[in-house]
Amino acid sequence: MKIPTPVITLIVGLALAVSLLVSSMSAVSAKKAALAEASANTGANTGTAAPASAQPTTAGASAATGQSPSAAPSPSSSAGFVIPPQANYVGEVQGDLGSVAIVVHNTFAVAYFCNGKTQEAWFKGTPQDGKLSMTGKGNATLTANYALGHARGTVTVDGIAHVFSIIAVHRPSGLYQSIADVRGATVKAGWIVLANGTQVGSMMPDANAANPSSQTAPKLDISSRTAQYEGTTIVATPIDGETGSGF
Amino acid sequence: MAAQWEPPAPTRLDPVQPATSGRLLVVPVLVGCLVSLTLGIYGRLHSPTGVAVDVIGFSNGGTVKSVLASGAVVFAVIQVGSSLVMYGKVRWISAPSWIGGLHRWSGRIAFILTVPVVVHCVYALGFQTFSARVLVHSIAGCLFFGTFTVKMLALTKRGTPGWVLPLLGGLAFALLVLIWFTSAFWFFTTFGWSR
Numbered sequence: 001m002k003i004p005t006p007v008i009t010l011i012v013g014l015a016l017a018v019s020l021l022v023s024s025m026s027a028v029s030a031k032k033a034a035l036a037e038a039s040a041n042t043g044a045n046t047g048t049a050a051p052a053s054a055q056p057t058t059a060g061a062s063a064a065t066g067q068s069p070s071a072a073p074s075p076s077s078s079a080g081f082v083i084p085p086q087a088n089y090v091g092e093v094q095g096d097l098g099s100v101a102i103v104v105h106n107t108f109a110v111a112y113f114c115n116g117k118t119q120e121a122w123f124k125g126t127p128q129d130g131k132l133s134m135t136g137k138g139n140a141t142l143t144a145n146y147a148l149g150h151a152r153g154t155v156t157v158d159g160i161a162h163v164f165s166i167i168a169v170h171r172p173s174g175l176y177q178s179i180a181d182v183r184g185a186t187v188k189a190g191w192i193v194l195a196n197g198t199q200v201g202s203m204m205p206d207a208n209a210a211n212p213s214s215q216t217a218p219k220l221d222i223s224s225r226t227a228q229y230e231g232t233t234i235v236a237t238p239i240d241g242e243t244g245s246g247f
Numbered sequence: 248m249a250a251q252w253e254p255p256a257p258t259r260l261d262p263v264q265p266a267t268s269g270r271l272l273v274v275p276v277l278v279g280c281l282v283s284l285t286l287g288i289y290g291r292l293h294s295p296t297g298v299a300v301d302v303i304g305f306s307n308g309g310t311v312k313s314v315l316a317s318g319a320v321v322f323a324v325i326q327v328g329s330s331l332v333m334y335g336k337v338r339w340i341s342a343p344s345w346i347g348g349l350h351r352w353s354g355r356i357a358f359i360l361t362v363p364v365v366v367h368c369v370y371a372l373g374f375q376t377f378s379a380r381v382l383v384h385s386i387a388g389c390l391f392f393g394t395f396t397v398k399m400l401a402l403t404k405r406g407t408p409g410w411v412l413p414l415l416g417g418l419a420f421a422l423l424v425l426i427w428f429t430s431a432f433w434f435f436t437t438f439g440w441s442r
Contacts, residue, residue, distance in 0.1 A: 006399035009355050013362050020366040096378040167372070196309060198437060 028149070083130040086241040088174045089151040090192050091166025099200045100155050100164050101175035101192045102132065102144060105241040109134065111142050112175055112190045112239075113155045113162070118214045120190060120202035121157045169195045172222045176236040177246060179207070182229060189217040189227070191236065203229075271407050275400035283393030286365070290374030290385065312364045313431035319364075320427045322357035326350060327420050334413070358395060361423075365392065384429035391422040 003011075090101040098115030109127045111134050114120035123142045125134030132153070134142040144153025144164075152165045176191040182205075189203030201217030218227040218234075225236045239246035329350035332342050365388060374389075375381040398415035401407055 004403040005351070006402040009358060010396060010399050012355075013358055016359065016362045017366050020363055021370060024366065024370050092378065094376065165373075165375075196434070196437070 031148070083146070084148050084168075086244075087146065087148075087151075087168050088170070088241050089146060089166045090169050090173060090175065090194055091164060092194070093155065093162035093164040095162070097160075097162055099192045099194060100142070100162070100166065101239075102142075102146065102151055102166070103175055103239050103241045103246075104132075104146065105244055105247045108247055109241075110175070110239055110246070111136075111144075111155070112177075112192065113140075113142070113157050114190055114192065114200060114202035114214075116200035116202060117216050118202070119157055120204075120214045121155075122190065123155075167195060170242070171238065171240065173197070175239040175246075176201075176220060176225065177239055178203075178227065178234045178236040180229075180232070180234040182232050182234070187229060187234065188212075189229075189234065189236070191217060191220045191227075193220075193222060268406055269408055269411075271404040272397070272401060272411065275397045275404070278400060279393035279397035281393075282396045283389040286369060286392055287374055287385070287389040290369045290389070293370070293373060309434050312367055313434045315360050315364050316427050316431040319357045319360040320423060320431075322353045322360065323420050323423050325353040326357060326416070329353065330413070330416055357423075361391075380429045380433060384426060387422050387425040387429070391419060391426055394419045394422060 084104070085106050087104045088101070089103075090099065092099045093113070098113055098119060100111065100113045102111040103109065104127050107126060109123075109125050109132055111123040111125070111132070112120070113123075121136040121138070121140035123134035123136040123140065125132050125142070127146075130145055130147055132142065132144045132146065134144075136142070136157075138158070140155075140157045142153065142155040144151050146152075149168050150166065151168075153163075155162050155164065173193045173195050176193065178187070178189045180187050180189075185205060186207045187203060187205055188207035189201060191199050191201035193199045199220055199222070201220060202214045203217040204212040204214050206212055218229050220227045220236055225238070226233050227236065228234075237246050241247075329346050331337050332340050332346050333350060335342070368388065374385045376385070394415060398412070398419055401411055401415060
């Protein structure tokens with residue numbers, strides 16, 4: 001029976017898609033294996049290192065965590081997930097209301113939420129087996145689950161909870177911070193550079209005040225890592241879990 | 248005297264033509280729905296990895312995908328243009344003999360160009376809803392592949408109503424353009440060509 005040519009088109013497309021998918025999965029598996037080995041060596045491993053199998057473990061394991069897009073899911077055990085000891089995650093929160101960055105570096109984690117205007121919060125916490133429970137000023141909280149490649153959770157700032165599902169990124173995307181003295185006031189700014197290169201940043205022009213207010217941060221020049229504020233050049237430090245910068 | 252008596256017009260016996268039937272489309276539409284749903288559900292449940300297989304020659308995934316997607320749109324425009332000529336809608340051009348071949352091949356190339364893009368998109372980024380742009384993109388992306396599947400399968404059926412192919416083709420094109428606007432166009436206008 002002669003196969004009609006439109007069906008051949010579909011079959012060719014499907015075959016191409018499947019082969020790309022399989023090679024993507026093995027590329028990610030290879031990365032997992034390399035990470036598992038590295039974390040076993042550094043001893044910062046949480047004991048979940050799974051040697052790479054070419055199985056689509058992310059798809060299988062995430063089926064359990066994907067039922068509700070709103071709640072922060074918790075994988076029953078970290079079955080199939082590799083928890084990296086160092087990672088940077090950035091992304092937008094649900095509803096176009098701001099962005100969040102989470103940086104994990106061995107036993108420390110830092111996170112930052114801002115909407116590029118008057119809402120921002122810095123968080124600190126200790127990573128525990130792929131889970132984060134962080135706090136910031138003014139009852140701001142951030143809870144998340146993270147693994148290789150992605151993190152999911154909820155950040156609550158000023159009483160509003162924002163859900164997020166974000167991906168791991170590398171420089172130049174990531175979190176940047178600047179703490180500078182500008183004419184006697186301590187200016188603290190944070191920028192989140194998203195995976196697509198756009199940036200969002202807020203700053204407190206008087207960070208040591210009792211109730212510091214926030215405003216839009218000046219644009220960060222990513223190549224020089226500087227920004228201009230009221231005639232002064234402020235320098236930003238990348239907060240990078242992979243290099244340890246900022247920790 | 249009396250009006251001429253006219254014999255009743257003989258019953259015309261048309262050559263046997265099967266009635267065109269929309270029912271022939273049931274299976275293609277079901278398959279198309281399956282394709283759309285699979286893409287959407289997988290994209291939603293699968294944990295986006297942020298990475299996929301690298302395509303050599305470009306600095307990052309966003310550029311690769313935007314270029315491929317733009318190429319697909321170019322071939323899709325040739326698709327639509329050639330279909331207009333085939334249906335005689337372009338008065339000053341009479342369809343040359345190779346127009347059918349042009350239409351089919353431009354379509355195949357456009358489709359194949361979209362495949363690496365959708366694999367990367369779904370695998371590395373997933374079905375996202377955090378902004379209107381990505382929501383529209385995610386939905387249109389799923390619908391496009393379903394529509395394209397229906398169109399391909401409908402081509403194998405004789406006797407579908409005449410409006411089916413233009414409708415499916417037009418819909419596929421509209422969805423592709425929507426996908427392109429919410430991704431490649433946005434990407435190039437945000438970052439330019441340098442990356």
